[in-house]
Amino acid sequence: MTRLGVVLSGRGSNFLAIAAQVRAGAVPAEIAVVISNRADAPGLAAARELGLTAIALPSKGLDREAYDQQLIAALREHGVEWVILAGYMRILSAAFIRAFPSRILNIHPSLLPAFTGLDAQHQAFDYGVTITGCTVHFVDEHLDHGPIVMQAAVEVAASDTAETLSARILVEEHRIYSESIRRLLTTPWRIDGRRVVFET
Amino acid sequence: MTRLGVVLSGRGSNFLAIAAQVRAGAVPAEIAVVISNRADAPGLAAARELGLTAIALPSKGLDREAYDQQLIAALREHGVEWVILAGYMRILSAAFIRAFPSRILNIHPSLLPAFTGLDAQHQAFDYGVTITGCTVHFVDEHLDHGPIVMQAAVEVAASDTAETLSARILVEEHRIYSESIRRLLTTPWRIDGRRVVFET
Numbered sequence: 200m201t202r203l204g205v206v207l208s209g210r211g212s213n214f215l216a217i218a219a220q221v222r223a224g225a226v227p228a229e230i231a232v233v234i235s236n237r238a239d240a241p242g243l244a245a246a247r248e249l250g251l252t253a254i255a256l257p258s259k260g261l262d263r264e265a266y267d268q269q270l271i272a273a274l275r276e277h278g279v280e281w282v283i284l285a286g287y288m289r290i291l292s293a294a295f296i297r298a299f300p301s302r303i304l305n306i307h308p309s310l311l312p313a314f315t316g317l318d319a320q321h322q323a324f325d326y327g328v329t330i331t332g333c334t335v336h337f338v339d340e341h342l343d344h345g346p347i348v349m350q351a352a353v354e355v356a357a358s359d360t361a362e363t364l365s366a367r368i369l370v371e372e373h374r375i376y377s378e379s380i381r382r383l384l385t386t387p388w389r390i391d392g393r394r395v396v397f398e399t
Numbered sequence: 400m401t402r403l404g405v406v407l408s409g410r411g412s413n414f415l416a417i418a419a420q421v422r423a424g425a426v427p428a429e430i431a432v433v434i435s436n437r438a439d440a441p442g443l444a445a446a447r448e449l450g451l452t453a454i455a456l457p458s459k460g461l462d463r464e465a466y467d468q469q470l471i472a473a474l475r476e477h478g479v480e481w482v483i484l485a486g487y488m489r490i491l492s493a494a495f496i497r498a499f500p501s502r503i504l505n506i507h508p509s510l511l512p513a514f515t516g517l518d519a520q521h522q523a524f525d526y527g528v529t530i531t532g533c534t535v536h537f538v539d540e541h542l543d544h545g546p547i548v549m550q551a552a553v554e555v556a557a558s559d560t561a562e563t564l565s566a567r568i569l570v571e572e573h574r575i576y577s578e579s580i581r582r583l584l585t586t587p588w589r590i591d592g593r594r595v596v597f598e599t
Contacts, residue, residue: 310530311513324594325594326593328510329547329548329550347526347527350530352532393525393527394526394527
C-alpha cells in the first residue's frame with residue numbers, strides 16, 4: 200500500500216474526505232501520518248479520532264528552510280511516499296519540492312490558472328465568472344502552479360453568495376482530490392511538458 | 400426589434416450561428432449590418448449570401464482612432480444599438496467603447512480570466528488544464544477583460560489535440576453567444592461591480 204503523508208494547517212476537510220475514501224477501499228493507499236504546523240489544527244484532532252498517527256510540528260519562529268527540513272524528516276520517518284497538502288497555509292521550500300519529486304499534491308479552489316492565492320472563491324465571485332471550480336495539481340516552486348491532475352467545474356448560480364459558492368466548490372474538492380490520488384496510484388501516467396497524461 | 404451590428408475579420412462562424420438563431424426567432428433582434436475590416440473576409444461573403452447588408456471598411460494604413468471613427472459612423476448610419484464582435488482581430492479604441500457603453504459584446508475561447516489573447520485554446524491545452532471553455536463578455540478598454548455574461552465549460556479529453564479541443568469549444572461558443580444576446584435582450588440585467596446580474 201502506498202504511504203500517504205497529509206500536511207495541513209486547519210480543519211482539513213479535504214483530508215477527512217480522502218481518509219473516508221481510503222477507509223472505503225476506493226483509494227489504494229494508507230495514511231501513514233498527518234502533520235500540522237499548528238498544534239491546535241482541528242484536522243489533527245480529527246486524525247487522532249480516526250486512529251491515525253497525528254503530529255504537531257510547530258512552525259512558529261522557524262524560517263522556511265529550517266522548518267521544511269524538520270517536515271521532510273518527519274515524513275521520511277513515517278515512510279511517506281506521496282505528500283498530500285490539505286489546507287497547508289505555508290509555501291514549501293525548493294528543498295521540500297526536491298525531496299518528493301512529482302509526489303506532492305495540492306488542491307486549490309479555482310480553475311487554475313485563474314485566481315491563484317488566498318480566497319480564490321471570493322476572487323472568482325467578485326470577478327463575475329459564471330463558471331469556476333477547483334484544481335488538483337502537483338506542487339512546484341511557484342504558487343498554485345504545478346501540472347494539473349484534475350479539475351471540476353462549478354456553475355455560479357444567480358442566487359449565490361461567495362459563501363454558498365464556496366460550499367458547492369468544496370463538495371467538488373472532496374470528490375476530485377480522492378479521485379486524483381486513486382488515478383495516479385492505479386493508472387500509468389507521465390508529465391509531458393506540463394500536461395499530466397494518463398496512459399489509458 | 401433591436402438592431403445588431405456585427406464586426407468581424409475572418410470567417411465569422413459565431414456570426415453565422417447568431418444569424419441562424421435570429422432567423423429562427425430565438426434571438427429577438429435583427430442584424431442591421433455586418434462590417435469587416437478585411438474586404439476578403441469569408442464572413443462578409445456569407446453575410447451577402449444571407450441577404451444581409453455587408454460592408455467592407457478596410458483598416459489598412461489607418462491608425463486605430465481614425466479607423467474606429469469610420470467604424471462608429473458606419474454602425475450609427477445603420478442604426479446599430481448593440482455591437483457584436485465575431486472574430487474581430489483589432490483592439491477597440493477608448494472612443495469606440497464610449498460610443499456604445501455596455502453595448503459591445505465579444506466571445507473568447509477560454510474561461511476568462513485564464514488564457515487571454517491569441518490562440519487561447521492552444522494556451523489552455525499546453526498549460527494542461529482538464530477543463531477550459533469559452534466566455535461571452537462585455538468589451539472594455541482592456542484585452543478580454545470586461546464583465547462576463549456567460550461561460551461554458553469544455554472538458555479536455557485524454558485523446559484531444561489542441562485542434563479537436565478547439566472544435567468542441569467552438570460548438571459551445573456558437574451556443575452561448577446567441578443565448579447571451581437573447582438573455583440580455585429579454586431579461587432585466589445590471590452590472591454590479593463587474594458582475595453581470597440578471598434580475599430573474
